[in-house]
Amino acid sequence: MTPVLEVRNLSTHFMTRRGVLKAVDDVSFTVGQREIVGLVGESGSGKSITGFSILGLVDPPGRVVNGQILFNGDDLLKMSPTAMRTIRGKRIAMIFQDPMMTLNPVLSVGTQMIETVQAHDRVSRAEARARSRDALGLVGIPSPEERLDSYPHQFSGGMRQRVAIAIALLHRPDLIIADEPTTALDVTIQSQILFEIKRLAAEFGMALIWISHDLGVVAALADRIMVMYAGRIVEAGQVDGVLSEPRHPYTSGLLSAVPAAVPRGEPLRPIPGFAPSPLSRPSGCAFRDRCARATDICATEPMLEIAAGREFRCFHPHLWSAA
Amino acid sequence: MTNPLVEAVDASRRFSRKLDYAEKIANLFGAGLEEKTVHAVDGVNLTVYPGEVVGLVGESGCGKSTLGRIMAGIMPTSDGEVRWQGKSLAALQGDEKRAMRLSAQMIFQDPMSTLNPRKRVIDLIGEAPKVHGIVKGREVRDYVASLTERVGLDASYLDRYPHQFSGGQRQRIGIARALAVKPKLLVCDESVAALDVSIQAQILNLFMDLKREFGLTYLFISHDLGVVKHICDRVVVMYLGRVVESATPDELFDNPKHPYTQALIRELPSVTDRRRVFTPIKGEIPSPLHPPPGCHFHPRCPKAFDRCRVERPVLKKNGPGHISACHLNDLSATETKNATAETAI
Ligand SMILES: Nc1ncnc2c1ncn2[C@@H]1O[C@H](COP(=O)(O)OP(=O)(O)OP(=O)(O)O)[C@@H](O)[C@H]1O
Ligand SMILES: Nc1ncnc2c1ncn2[C@@H]1O[C@H](COP(=O)(O)OP(=O)(O)O)[C@@H](O)[C@H]1O
Ligand code: SF4
Ligand code: SF4
Ligand SMILES: [Mg+2]
Ligand SMILES: [Mg+2]
Numbered sequence: 001m002t003p004v005l006e007v008r009n010l011s012t013h014f015m016t017r018r019g020v021l022k023a024v025d026d027v028s029f030t031v032g033q034r035e036i037v038g039l040v041g042e043s044g045s046g047k048s049i050t051g052f053s054i055l056g057l058v059d060p061p062g063r064v065v066n067g068q069i070l071f072n073g074d075d076l077l078k079m080s081p082t083a084m085r086t087i088r089g090k091r092i093a094m095i096f097q098d099p100m101m102t103l104n105p106v107l108s109v110g111t112q113m114i115e116t117v118q119a120h121d122r123v124s125r126a127e128a129r130a131r132s133r134d135a136l137g138l139v140g141i142p143s144p145e146e147r148l149d150s151y152p153h154q155f156s157g158g159m160r161q162r163v164a165i166a167i168a169l170l171h172r173p174d175l176i177i178a179d180e181p182t183t184a185l186d187v188t189i190q191s192q193i194l195f196e197i198k199r200l201a202a203e204f205g206m207a208l209i210w211i212s213h214d215l216g217v218v219a220a221l222a223d224r225i226m227v228m229y230a231g232r233i234v235e236a237g238q239v240d241g242v243l244s245e246p247r248h249p250y251t252s253g254l255l256s257a258v259p260a261a262v263p264r265g266e267p268l269r270p271i272p273g274f275a276p277s278p279l280s281r282p283s284g285c286a287f288r289d290r291c292a293r294a295t296d297i298c299a300t301e302p303m304l305e306i307a308a309g310r311e312f313r314c315f316h317p318h319l320w321s322a323a
Numbered sequence: 324m325t326n327p328l329v330e331a332v333d334a335s336r337r338f339s340r341k342l343d344y345a346e347k348i349a350n351l352f353g354a355g356l357e358e359k360t361v362h363a364v365d366g367v368n369l370t371v372y373p374g375e376v377v378g379l380v381g382e383s384g385c386g387k388s389t390l391g392r393i394m395a396g397i398m399p400t401s402d403g404e405v406r407w408q409g410k411s412l413a414a415l416q417g418d419e420k421r422a423m424r425l426s427a428q429m430i431f432q433d434p435m436s437t438l439n440p441r442k443r444v445i446d447l448i449g450e451a452p453k454v455h456g457i458v459k460g461r462e463v464r465d466y467v468a469s470l471t472e473r474v475g476l477d478a479s480y481l482d483r484y485p486h487q488f489s490g491g492q493r494q495r496i497g498i499a500r501a502l503a504v505k506p507k508l509l510v511c512d513e514s515v516a517a518l519d520v521s522i523q524a525q526i527l528n529l530f531m532d533l534k535r536e537f538g539l540t541y542l543f544i545s546h547d548l549g550v551v552k553h554i555c556d557r558v559v560v561m562y563l564g565r566v567v568e569s570a571t572p573d574e575l576f577d578n579p580k581h582p583y584t585q586a587l588i589r590e591l592p593s594v595t596d597r598r599r600v601f602t603p604i605k606g607e608i609p610s611p612l613h614p615p616p617g618c619h620f621h622p623r624c625p626k627a628f629d630r631c632r633v634e635r636p637v638l639k640k641n642g643p644g645h646i647s648a649c650h651l652n653d654l655s656a657t658e659t660k661n662a663t664a665e666t667a668i
Contacts, residue, residue, distance in 0.1 A: 216592030
């Protein structure tokens with residue numbers, strides 16, 4: 001089966017006054033049909049820009065400088081703006097951390113949803129309204145018929161995020177890219193939304209890229225996980241494998257830094273140091289200033305290694321008994 | 324037992340909520356929104372002893388920040404009172420009042436919002452101790468340098484402005500600034516919420532070191548139960564303006580009594596204990612403008628029964644240092660089972 005999405009050697013750079021900022025640097029990955037992939041990493045590591053690049057939403061001074069983005073086999077980077085607009089919203093949808101990026105505060109939710117339906121499908125207003133109502137119902141909004149006439153500000157934060165998800169679902173896309181959509185929400189509400197998303201993705205056969213800095217959320221939701229550091233994917237593989245037997249020292253560092261990794265009350269174990277400034281990354285492995293396993297060879301570029309469904313870029317990966 | 328450092332006694336705080344700009348616009352389009360009164364904090368009793376780390380958890384808008392502010396003495400109560408070392412804040416005057424104000428410091432989620440962008444680090448941290456005579460003018464620089472070093476910032480940064488720092492560094496500036504006036508109590512309001520996991524671990528370690536070194540007391544507000552469990556001596560759970568449960572972290576996690584606490588713990592995403600099934604509690608957090616009658620949690624509670632819809636449950640003792648506010652406390656084990664079974668049908 002062809003993957004829904006195949007990203008090959010994607011590089012997205014920002015031409016800033018202080019130099020070229022390599023936000024995304026030679027990133028390759030695939031997303032299979034119906035697959036849920038988690039993209040994790042520290043803030044500034046390039047997660048959002050990866051998502052924006054796929055959707056053609058990178059604005060100057062940023063530019064995709066290299067790579068291919070194959071969506072169901074077609075290269076999105078070669079598509080006309082009109083063709084891209086059709087794909088965006090209809091075949092690929094995005095959900096943002098702030099639902100107000102999607103919602104217009106002065107229009108009722110129903111008006112916005114009906115417009116979204118009619119933007120891509122030639123259907124009557126009544127039919128578009130019925131589809132909008134059903135989508136609200138699917139994401140667990142009570143009395144969806146009445147809520148169509150409400151304005152975004154009449155919803156709570158969690159409800160607004162559900163509306164944004166309902167809008168993303170209107171055209172039953174093949175792929176949804178969700179950029180930290182539950183980060184601002186409470187655990188109980190986050191849990192409801194993860195539950196709904198997981199159910200809907202399975203029901204409609206949608207694939208999902210779930211961007212988050214919360215390993216716990218990705219652990220619970222995703223099939224596969226990709227770990228990003230300084231513009232690169234440094235490790236990728238099945239969630240269970242990566243989280244229980246990480247090969248890359250950055251992945252293991254992230255896992256050791258969570259409070260649950262040490263007994264209660266004991267000092268936590270942060271990764272030493274800080275992420276490098278994206279304008280002055282060290283040559284070779286960008287993690288090398290912070291890595292306990294680094295040696296001289298790490299000043300050269302670690303190549304991507306692929307072993308047993310796991311990919312990583314590291315000269316001295318952790319070894320696990322089975323490996 | 325030692326005397327409390329700070330206590331909220333039947334403390335309430337109400338706001339009459341004005342319409343914001345977007346809501347006024349929505350009204351132009353016929354939304355029909357009105358001004359209402361919010362009970363942000365509704366009759367809370369909370370005692371914090373010297374040297375304790377008390378965690379305050381609960382959903383957004385449940386009143387954590389408001390309770391934190393009134394306990395730090397930067398916001399008055401509408402009803403009830405806050406006592407600092409046994410004295411009502413309302414009764415404090417002059418020097419005593421000033422001393423209290425310095426003794427309780429708040430540290431916020433976004434330090435940028437409280438750091439004046441036009442001031443250099445040296446002034447941001449050094450001004451208050453100078454004004455309050457904690458340090459002499461010519462010693463300020465050394466004093467600030469020792470503080471920044473203590474929180475892990477290089478002294479060469481003293482002449483920089485806040486925007487030149489990362490989120491984690493700005494949080495360190497905020498902490499150094501609070502420490503500069505030699506506080507007894509730090510009220511940390513989501514102080515690590517915006518930070519990446521590794522930076523969060525650095526800052527949490529710093530908080531714990533400072534506690535030992537300076538004998539600090541913390542009221543630690545967070546929506547992250549994992550963080551709270553790790554660093555707190557006691558956890559207080561709030562729901563819609565009220566305290567619904569309080570216990571040590573071990574007791575709370577092993578033996579949660581309130582159905583809301585039980586849901587919070589069950590739904591906590593965790594890397595170590597991976598769970599592929601979500602069993603969320605139903606329903607939205609109700610608007611604090613129209614809190615449900617009786618137990619505020621009843622519309623979402625899987626165990627609610629008739630009494631919950633009409634009568635507010637009071638906090639009762641479940642065991643040593645463990646209290647909760649739920650009518651199930653009044654039922655025997657078998658009755659609890661029956662009550663639960665009834666609603667399940
Ligand atoms: N100055 C104010 N004016 C009007 N209403 C307010 C004010 N401050 C808080 N409120 C309201 O009081 C309630 C409690 O707010 P508070 O900020 O204490 O919540 P919180 O638990 O800290 O939430 P969060 O987790 O989102 O920070 C909310 O409904 C809020 O909208
Ligand atoms: N409009 C922009 N101009 C310049 N640099 C940008 C812009 N947007 C993002 N960046 C930079 O690109 C890098 C990756 O950003 P982003 O993808 O948003 O990170 P993440 O989502 O992982 O937090 C960061 O260094 C960020 O500062
Ligand atoms: S390549 Fe070297 S520096 Fe980079 S993560 Fe591996 S061991 Fe560490
Ligand atoms: S008092 Fe009733 S509604 Fe409230 S938590 Fe207890 S059982 Fe649930
Ligand atoms: Mg981002
Ligand atoms: Mg708050």
